[in-house]
Amino acid sequence: MESFDLTTDIQPVTEFRAKTSEIIEDLKKNRRTIILTQHGRPAAVLESVEEYQRKQEELRFLTGLVAGMRDLDAGSVVNGEKFFQSLKNRVDDGK
Incomplete structure (x- = not known):
């Protein structure tokens, strides 16, 4: 199990909206889980x-x-x- 990387595995919803396709491709490729934040707080978990x-x-x-x-x-x-x-x-x- 890979360790959690705070610099890449936590992203604001606004960044996800702007880079949806790129983030989804990265999820498939790297098999990582991303925490989406909204107003600075954890809001959702995204994974392939x-x-x-x-x-x-x-x-x-x-x-x-x-x-x-x-x-x-x-x-x-x-x-x-x-x-x-x-x-x-x-x-x-x-x-």
Whole structure:
């Protein structure tokens, strides 16, 4: 993950309006996130679709990992060997 660069990653909305195409091309090329400001305060976050999708996939993975860890802590897990044996038994019984 790249560090945040205050000189390029924070831009006023007026600059975004003036350089929209250039900024969007830069987002695609450099895969960075830009904070748009309005009246000197953070107003919006802008990033490429590819970067957004990458972050969503990472979030889904981490959410699943945390859920699995919570299940493990709660004892809500099944022994893998027992699970696959019971699955095999079900398949065998269906023959």
